[in-house]
Amino acid sequence: MTSFTNICIVWFTVCVGLCADPDVTVSKPVGSTAVLPCTLSPLPSETPFIIWHNKNGFVFEREGEESYQGEGYEGRVDVPVEELRKGNCSLVLRDLRLNDAGVYTSYQIEGHTKRSASAMTKSNLINSVELEVTIPVKGTNEKSLSETLGSSGDAITTHPHLKILVLSLLSCLLFNLLS
Known part of the structure; x- marks a missing residue:
């Protein structure tokens, strides 16, 4: 597994965690x-x-x-x-x-x-x-x-909007598929 894939997995975990907001x-x-x-x-x-x-x-x-x-x-x-x-x-x-x-x-x-x-x-x-x-x-x-x-x-901690996180994750996965 590439390090880029690992980053995507970590990013996905962050997105899922923020869904609990x-x-x-x-x-x-x-x-x-x-x-x-x-x-x-x-x-x-x-x-x-x-x-x-x-x-x-x-x-x-x-x-x-x-x-x-x-x-x-x-x-x-x-x-x-x-x-x-x-x-x-x-x-x-x-x-x-x-x-x-x-x-x-x-x-x-x-x-x-x-x-x-x-x-x-x-x-x-x-x-x-x-x-x-x-x-x-x-x-x-x-x-x-x-x-x-x-x-x-x-x-003070604020979270980015969930749509931005999801779009970032999709971009990450798409980039990984194309490379």
């Missing part, structure tokens, strides 16, 4: 309410079992009428059951705090019943949403926490 970004100021979008398709026949996580762990769970809120989210998060029955699994997060910023991931749990709690279940990834919590900066518009930190000299 959040599907959407929501930006809201401290103290406000954010709705992290989530839609089930196809529409479920029964009220689905939904779980939301972030890098710190469990955020919210709804199974029918019952719901559970993660530590630090008590009284601030919900997926309204009436909306969930319509296929809307969006997480409502109230009274935003700076430490709420991050990537939130939603899952639908299948194969779980209260009688078979120990039985194997299947979790289906629905989507990921990045939440940016903004803070007001005196004399300017709101800035995100990352923008504020970046202005102090800390590094």
Whole structure:
């Protein structure tokens, strides 16, 4: 295998890794309410079992009428059951705090019943949403926490658009085939 082929393989791995980035970004100021979008398709026949996580762990769970809120989210998060029955699994997060910023991931749990709690279940990834919590900066518009930190000299990582990465990979593979 040529070194050029190895480079293409590494580049492909980078592209696949970046595909795991959040599907959407929501930006809201401290103290406000954010709705992290989530839609089930196809529409479920029964009220689905939904779980939301972030890098710190469990955020919210709804199974029918019952719901559970993660530590630090008590009284601030919900997926309204009436909306969930319509296929809307969006997480409502109230009274935003700076430490709420991050990537939130939603899952639908299948194969779980209260009688078979120990039985194997299947979790289906629905989507990921990045939440940016903004803070007001005196004399300017709101800035995100990352923008504020970046202005102090800390590094901020941004990813190129996925289409550019895919086109780069295709160019790499085409060049390898022609050589």
